[in-house]
Amino acid sequence: MLNLTANTFKHGVHPPENKEETNGLPIRQFPFAPLIILPMQQHIGAPSQIIVREGQEVARGQLLAKANGYMSVPMHSPVSGIVRKIGNVPVISGQMAEGIYLEPFPYSGQEVIEGNPVPLAASAEEILQGIQDAGIVGLGGAAFPTHVKLKIPEGKICEYLIINGIECEPYLTTDHRVMLEQADDIFMGIRYVLKVTGAREVIIGIEANKQDAADHLSARIPKDLPVKVQVVPVKYPQGAEKMLITSLLGKEVPSGGLPIDVNAVVVNVATTAEIGRLLPHGQGIQERVVTITGPAIRKKGNYLIPIGTPLRYVLGQVGASDNISEVYMGGPMMGVSAASLDISIVKGTSGIVVFGEMDIKKTDKIYPCIKCGACVDACPIFLNPSKLGILAKFEAYETMADEYHLMDCFECGSCSFVCPSNIPLVQYFRLSKGIVRKRKAALQK
Amino acid sequence: MLSKTLHISSSPHINKGESTDVIMRNVVYALLPVVLFSIYAFGINALLVITTAVIGSLITEHALCRWSNQESTISDWSAVITGLLLGLTLPPIFPLWMTFLGAVLAISLGKFVFGGLGYNAFNPALVGRAILQAAFPVAITTWHPSFMEDRFISISKSVLAFPFAEPIVDGISGATPLSAFKFDHITTDSTDLALGLISGSIGETCSWIILLGGIYLIYRKMMNWRIPVTILATVFFLSGILFLFDNQLYPSPVFMLFSGGLMLGAVFMATDMVGSPITPLGIIIYGVFIGVLVVVIRIWGGLPEGVMYAILLGNALTPQIDKIIRPKVYGTKKITT
Numbered sequence: 001m002l003n004l005t006a007n008t009f010k011h012g013v014h015p016p017e018n019k020e021e022t023n024g025l026p027i028r029q030f031p032f033a034p035l036i037i038l039p040m041q042q043h044i045g046a047p048s049q050i051i052v053r054e055g056q057e058v059a060r061g062q063l064l065a066k067a068n069g070y071m072s073v074p075m076h077s078p079v080s081g082i083v084r085k086i087g088n089v090p091v092i093s094g095q096m097a098e099g100i101y102l103e104p105f106p107y108s109g110q111e112v113i114e115g116n117p118v119p120l121a122a123s124a125e126e127i128l129q130g131i132q133d134a135g136i137v138g139l140g141g142a143a144f145p146t147h148v149k150l151k152i153p154e155g156k157i158c159e160y161l162i163i164n165g166i167e168c169e170p171y172l173t174t175d176h177r178v179m180l181e182q183a184d185d186i187f188m189g190i191r192y193v194l195k196v197t198g199a200r201e202v203i204i205g206i207e208a209n210k211q212d213a214a215d216h217l218s219a220r221i222p223k224d225l226p227v228k229v230q231v232v233p234v235k236y237p238q239g240a241e242k243m244l245i246t247s248l249l250g251k252e253v254p255s256g257g258l259p260i261d262v263n264a265v266v267v268n269v270a271t272t273a274e275i276g277r278l279l280p281h282g283q284g285i286q287e288r289v290v291t292i293t294g295p296a297i298r299k300k301g302n303y304l305i306p307i308g309t310p311l312r313y314v315l316g317q318v319g320a321s322d323n324i325s326e327v328y329m330g331g332p333m334m335g336v337s338a339a340s341l342d343i344s345i346v347k348g349t350s351g352i353v354v355f356g357e358m359d360i361k362k363t364d365k366i367y368p369c370i371k372c373g374a375c376v377d378a379c380p381i382f383l384n385p386s387k388l389g390i391l392a393k394f395e396a397y398e399t400m401a402d403e404y405h406l407m408d409c410f411e412c413g414s415c416s417f418v419c420p421s422n423i424p425l426v427q428y429f430r431l432s433k434g435i436v437r438k439r440k441a442a443l444q445k
Numbered sequence: 446m447l448s449k450t451l452h453i454s455s456s457p458h459i460n461k462g463e464s465t466d467v468i469m470r471n472v473v474y475a476l477l478p479v480v481l482f483s484i485y486a487f488g489i490n491a492l493l494v495i496t497t498a499v500i501g502s503l504i505t506e507h508a509l510c511r512w513s514n515q516e517s518t519i520s521d522w523s524a525v526i527t528g529l530l531l532g533l534t535l536p537p538i539f540p541l542w543m544t545f546l547g548a549v550l551a552i553s554l555g556k557f558v559f560g561g562l563g564y565n566a567f568n569p570a571l572v573g574r575a576i577l578q579a580a581f582p583v584a585i586t587t588w589h590p591s592f593m594e595d596r597f598i599s600i601s602k603s604v605l606a607f608p609f610a611e612p613i614v615d616g617i618s619g620a621t622p623l624s625a626f627k628f629d630h631i632t633t634d635s636t637d638l639a640l641g642l643i644s645g646s647i648g649e650t651c652s653w654i655i656l657l658g659g660i661y662l663i664y665r666k667m668m669n670w671r672i673p674v675t676i677l678a679t680v681f682f683l684s685g686i687l688f689l690f691d692n693q694l695y696p697s698p699v700f701m702l703f704s705g706g707l708m709l710g711a712v713f714m715a716t717d718m719v720g721s722p723i724t725p726l727g728i729i730i731y732g733v734f735i736g737v738l739v740v741v742i743r744i745w746g747g748l749p750e751g752v753m754y755a756i757l758l759g760n761a762l763t764p765q766i767d768k769i770i771r772p773k774v775y776g777t778k779k780i781t782t
Contacts, residue, residue, distance in 0.1 A: 015459060170459070242775065255776035326452045337453035353458075367465035367521060368563030373669065373723045374463075381775035386723055387767070405774045413457030420463040421563075427455035 009246040011380045012235040013414045015170050015333060017209060022293050023173040025301045027181055030287075031317065032110070036079055036102040036308035037089045038064065042346040043137040044144045045071035047098060056083045061112040061283050064100060073135045073145050076284030078306035079104040080111075092329055092346075094339040102308065115282030124196045127279070131192075134278040135285045135347070140164060140175070140239065140268035141330050143348030146275070149265070150196045156260045161199035162248060163190065165206040165213065165269040166232070166239035169331025172351040174289040177302045178270045179206070179213035183220045186269060188276030190225060197265050202227040204269070205248050207234045236333060237412040241266045243380050255408050270350075290314075290349055294328075296321045296356035305345050312341040314352065326355040333413045367421035375415035375425065381408050385415035385425045392428035401436045409433065468667045469522035475658035476529050476713065482654050483647045487537035487589065488596025490604050491647045495532035497541045501548025502528030509557045523562050527551050530570035530713060533648025534706060534753070535577070537589045538601040542608040543581055547573040567760040568717045571753050578753075588621055588644045621645045623705045626696055627749040638703040645705065652708040659712035668716050671728045676711040677702060679736025687744065695744065707739060710752035720760035727763075727770040735759040 040047040048065035052058060058077045065075040081104040089099030104110075118130030132147040152158050163186070167175040179186065190202055206214040208231050218229045232238060232247045242253045244266060251262040259266050274285060287307060293300040298319030305314065311327070328335035329349055375385035383405055391400045400406040406429060415425045484492045506524035510517045518524070531551050535544060551573025556565040578585050587603070621644050622633035637643050641651025648655075662668035685698040701707070715721065715735055722731050735755045742751025 013461070015461070246775075252776045255774060257776065324451070326454070326458065328456075328458055332456075332458040334456050335458065336456065337458070338451060339453050340451065364460070364464065365466075368561065370465055370468075370563050370718045371721075371723055372465075372468070372718045376723050376772060379772075382772035383774060384723065384772060405777070408774060408776070411456070417457050417459065418461050418463070420468055421465045422460065424455055426457065430455070 007247060008233045008235055009238065009243040009380055011378055011382065011414070012237060012243070013378050013417050014234070015236055015417060017234070018171045018293075019173050019176070019209065022171075022291050022300050022302055023176050023210075025173075025177075027177050027289050027302045027304050030303045030305040030309065030314070032079055032104045032306060033309045033313040034103070035084070035310065036081070036104065036306065037099060037310055037342075037344040038075060038078075038102065038308040039089050039091050039097050039099040039344070039346065040065055040075065041091070041097055042075070042143060042307070042348065043073050044142065045069075045073070045148075048072060048075040048135075050086055050098070050100060052083050052086075052100070054083055054086050057081070058083060058102070059113045060108075060110050061115070061286060063284070067132060071145060071148060073132055073137055073147075074284065076135055076286055077102065078286040078308050080108040081105050089344075090340060090342040092336050092338060092343050112283055112286065115284070117282045118192075118279040120191055120195065124198075127192050127196050130279050130282070131196075131275060134275070134283065136271060136274055136278070137347050138268055139270040139274060139288060139347065139350065141169075141334065141348050141350045143346070146267070146271055149267070150193060152197055152260060152265070157263055158197040158199045158260060158265050159201065159263040160249060160265070161190070161193060161197055161202045162244060162259075162264055162266040163202065163204040163269050163272055164239060164241070164244055164266050165204055165210070165217075166244055167210070168207060168234075168236045168239040169333055169335070169351070170236075171293050171353045172291045172331050173293075174291045174302055174350050175269050176210050176213055178273050178289055179210065180216055182273045182277070183217055185273040185276040186217070187220070187222055187225065187227070188280070189272035189274070190227060190276070192275050192279055193265075193267060193272060194225070199265065200226065203248050204229045205238075205244050206231055207238060208232065209234050237380060237414065240380070240410060240412060242410075255405065285347060288345070288347060288349065290345060291351040292318050292354075293351065294354035295359040296324045296354040307345060307347060309345045310341070311338060311343050311345070311352070314345065315341065315354065320354055321356050323357045324354050325357040325359075328353040333417070334411065364422040366423060369421055369423060372420060374418040374420065378414040378418045380412060380414060381405075381410070383409060385419075385429075388432075389423055389425050389428055392432050397432050397435050397439070400432055406432055406436065466521045469526060471662060471665055471667050472526050472713070473522055473529065475661045476526070476533070476648075478654045479533060479648045479651070479658055479709070479713075480529065482641065482651045483533060483537075486591040486596075486641060486650060487647055488593065489598070490537050490589070490596070490601050493541060493600065493604055494535055494537065494539050494544050494647060495529065497544045498532030498535070498548045499525055499528030501545040502531070502552050505549045505552040506557075509553060518562060521562060524552060527556065527569045527573075530568075530709075531573050533709060534570065534574050534646050536585060536587055537591075537647050538587065538603040540584060540606040541604055542606065543577060543584060547577040550576045563719055565719055566764070567757055568714050568720050571714060571757050571760075574753060575757060586624075588624075590644050591642065591650060621705065621749065622700070623743065624749040626700070626704075627743075632696065632700060633704070638700065643704075646709075649706040649709045652703045655708045655712050659716075662716075668712075669718075669721070669728060671725060672716045672721060672732050673711040675729050675732025676715055676736045676739070677707070679733045680707060680739050683737060683740045684744075687740075701740070701743070705743070705750045706752040710756050711735075714752075715756045715759060717760075720763055722763050722766040722770065724767070724770050724772055727766040730766055730770065731759050731763060734762060 046068040085101040088096035137143040327338040555569030555572030625631040684701040687695040738755035
């Protein structure tokens with residue numbers, strides 16, 4: 001039975017939303033850049049395997065690289081053009097990784113070639129294969145291969161399919177616009193995913209600051225689909241899978257477990273729309289919706305941008321001011337700082353938030369932890385970040401993991417956000433988790 | 446355009462904007478009315494004692510930071526709080542040299558040896574006061590009546606006593622309501638108690654002004670309301686039961702609440718974030734523990750007042766409470782709360 005009284009998870013924070021500047025702006029098509037840069041690792045798992053040659057002419061939508069195993073997805077050409085170079089391309093981490101430089105044909109019609117359609121009547125296996133073939137990954141930011149996520153393990157039953165339209169990150173409005181503009185694609189996607197998961201019930205979770213999207217979708221639910229829209233109070237990080245399941249179902253996903261352990265599967269709403277749009281045509285992902293915003297951007301908005309468009313080109317088109325200082329790929333809570341403008345838009349890029357020099361408050365002094373407990377009251381998974389922070393300083397990584405549940409931390413940033421002493425708690429935890437993983441792996445060898 | 450170096454930082458990239466020094470500064474604001482009332486009640490002597498305590502704390506903090514090659518931390522306001530709290534817990538005619546010594550000890554032994562702000566196991570001001578109580582038992586129990594007519598013009602000889610000279614006790618000594626009850630079984634009028642028209646330590650006499658400061662900090666979300674509420678409720682109910690049992694032998698719960706250092710201790714000293722537990726349940730255990738100790742020491746102990754020791758013992762218990770009482774981690778079945 002559903003616990004409908006809860007309606008939200010416990011703890012969490014309320015960062016300023018800053019969505020009002022872009023949430024009313026319709027999605028607009030972005031022009032093609034003169035050069036497209038496609039890293040092969042745009043998802044969690046093995047990088048895609050390149051199957052084209054330098055100098056080869058490719059059509060928009062043509063397969064450039066195939067999936068390298070189950071935990072991988074293929075890559076399609078976002079433009080009709082010519083493969084200029086295959087080699088190392090800059091990526092967000094600041095390093096170089098394998099990729100393709102594509103030069104679009106300037107006067108091409110840029111029509112997308114059709115592949116083999118995957119009809120709704122296809123089997124669950126065929127649909128999963130179709131999702132992988134379309135190169136679909138979680139578009140909320142995690143970029144986890146969707147076909148892996150939707151595969152229900154042996155012995156597990158999926159009862160609830162949760163469509164994640166929460167978009168709790170400040171500034172971002174891509175899912176909001178997708179819900180308002182792509183309702184048909186979303187419901188088509190739900191049909192495919194229902195078939196794959198066998199879920200009995202579909203819940204579209206939307207935060208109260210997107211009531212218009214909730215009303216829009218509610219009015220368009222097809223009669224034959226067991227879908228309901230549930231509006232939940234605004235709170236960060238409600239878009240995290242575990243938090244959303246607690247908000248909607250009143251259940252807790254076991255520590256170290258997956259949503260399917262409580263008979264649920266969570267899919268981002270834009271990912272669902274992409275499934276519904278691409279599968280009937282057998283096409284692959286070539287572009288995605290990205291919110292470009294922040295104080296240093298003149299033409300803020302929600303843009304449909306070809307994958308691989310260089311960040312420098314994007315910022316030039318939207319009128320970034322000359323004194324830009326910080327660029328976040330994703331939202332300000334969990335997004336990653338771009339170290340250079342030479343990187344490009346990837347499948348997981350949900351937003352670009354840009355701050356100028358004047359917009360950044362001077363780096364605040366870091367004080368010692370005064371044990372005020374603000375982080376303890378903020379942590380959505382009930383960790384003790386204060387204690388973990390102190391243990392990290394003493395490099396007591398094993399104690400952190402074994403006694404204080406370090407590995408349950410999903411780095412939402414709520415603790416650092418509220419800390420009056422400005423202690424970079426999440427940074428400590430990220431490093432500590434890496435060290436713990438490395439040591440565990442070393443022990444297994 | 447767009448060729449310059451970008452700042453990179455680890456997420457989250459935004460902060461709620463609260464700051465430890467701002468919290469500390471607001472505690473000072475909340476204490477100011479208490480300080481002003483105490484100067485109004487005890488005159489120039491109180492002003493001198495409080496000023497000396499604050500200056501002593503700041504000098505010690507600054508000197509120790511310099512000595513250990515660290516950036517001076519006096520700008521975080523925590524040393525000011527320690528100085529103010531120490532001054533407010535001393536008798537109004539406490540010798541200044543002892544006050545200064547108390548401030549030096551509070552900062553050095555109560556805070557610096559533990560590692561400075563955030564690492565002090567005990568409330569530094571109470572550590573300083575506890576040492577003073579052990580070293581100067583007479584001076585620290587030499588009370589003075591409030592609202593003396595000459596309080597703004599005359600400085601007590603005791604206050605200006607030369608270091609290590611025999612303290613000169615001048616003027617009329619005024620018993621505190623607690624000692625009057627304990628040793629002579631005299632109950633003080635509760636209106637006088639509530640309005641602060643009584644004798645006692647400099648800053649503990651006017652309960653409602655202390656409460657006002659506490660309410661301000663709770664309103665600003667800079668103090669955990671559970672601490673004063675559980676301490677005061679525990680004292681009230683425990684002494685209430687005793688009072689119902691025998692209203693001749695035991696003081697009334699209202700008297701217990703408004704006498705001595707309970708209000709100042711519960712609102713401003715037990716709430717020191719560093720020395721109190723971090724989880725809500727832990728805080729309740731801590732508050733009940735302190736409340737029970739206050740009643741036990743006051744009624745059955747040898748001393749008339751027990752707030753200081755109760756809070757210090759509560760501080761000592763805090764690491765154990767935090768070790769045992771942990772939040773129940775999301776998705777774990779383990780029952781710990």
